[in-house]
Amino acid sequence: MFDLDGVVYVSGRAIDGVAERLDRVREAGVHLAFVTNNASRTPEKVAANLNKLGVSATADDVVTSAQAAARVLRDRFGDGATVMLLGGAGLESALAAEGLVVTAQPDDAVAVVSGYGPDVLWKDIMRAATLIRDGMPYVASNTDLTIPTDYGLAPGHGVLVRTISEFAGVEPIVAGKPARPLMDETIRRVGGDRPLMVGDRLDTDIEGAHEVGIDSLLVMTGVTHLAELVSATPDLRPTYISPDLEGLFEAHPVPEQDGSRASLGGWHAEVRDQTLTVDGSGSPADWWRVVASASWSALDTSGSAVDVSGLEPPVAAGQAGRR
Structure with missing residues (x-):
């Protein structure tokens, strides 16, 4: 289960090696x-956009929060239920596919x-906000506060959700x-016995995996960097960590822990006076695995994230310029 932005592509360009690695995953069945x-x-x-980037995909491979929202509505209100839409073509199409009726007339x-x-x-x-305040049920596709654009990060749908919720006094x-409907919908649509969520965001991809009790792989090609990783609480910690999707094909050994020191594959990470050092x-x-192990152990003991200001992560092939 792959997140897109930060995992498959960044700034509209496919991450180096992604297409070939995804083909290898498919070839493994x-x-x-x-x-x-x-x-x-x-x-x-x-x-279509994935194929344009060289990543093989069909519509059946894609699961959106719009589809998950439509499923939530159909399960609750049944086929043919009429809903008021605040959104775009993707959400409208998903609602129609689930047999729901979209209306601009709120009374219906x-x-x-x-x-x-x-x-x-x-x-x-x-x-819509007035109707929600007065008791009409409200389903939001997602609560992402930002959305990437050609001109940088812009306010996302979560800003609208927050505005409506604060006005109406309704969650x-x-x-x-990270809510579970999208994760459940993906597993239902695509199938599989041992789902693995692959993402770059702790508070959506990794937390979402925890929500449904499945394993997760955090790749360091997106928005999570060193400071975010060492600050992760247990509900935000991935099962596996890798610099990129090559981690899908590698063993993930567990670092040896000795008090505040974690060791693996020639790396040694240690926390002293809440400062992390690596040699x-x-x-x-x-490197990422020993850093995570030592830092999380210190966080769980002290309640405070370690200082990593003096550390510079090693750069994996294809990740020049990323931290």
Whole structure:
């Protein structure tokens, strides 16, 4: 189960080696799913973009938070239920595919559902927020506070969700990561006996894996860097860590722990006076593993994250310029 931005591509460009590695996964007989919190694009459009980047994908390989939200609504209200939509084409298409009726007339609706949609009108937001305040159920595709754009990070759908929730005094049912509906929907659609969530974000991908009780692989090609990793509480810690997707094909040995010192593959990490130091040599993957082990042990003991300001992670092949 692959997150997209930060795992498969960054800034609209495929990460070096990703396409070949995903082909190797398929050749091993493993089911692949591309899992996205973005509710604005249909699975067909997501798959088309992946193919444009050289990554083989079909619409059936893609599962979106829009599909998960539609499933939540259908399970709760049944086929043919009428819902008020605040969102784009991806969410509207997912609702129709589940047999739900989309309306602009709030008097006919049994619930409000929202997803990222740059053309959503303020007057519609006002009407929906009032209905939610007055008791109408509310389902949100996701609560991501930011969204990447050509001009940098911009406010995401989560900003709208927060605005509505604060006005109405109501917490929505959330479909996207880290909530479990999207994870459950992916497993249901794609199948597999031992799901593995592969992501770059601790608070969506890794926390989402914890939510449904499956293993996770954190890759260091996206938004999680050293400071975030050493600060991770147990609910945000991955099962496995790798600099990139090559970690799918490698053994993941566990560092040896001796008090505040963790050792693996020639690397030794130790916490003294809440400062982490690392010495030795070896693979970049093992460096990240000893750092995580030593840091998390110190965090669990002291309640405070260690100081890593003096550390510079080793750079894996294909990751020049990333930390």
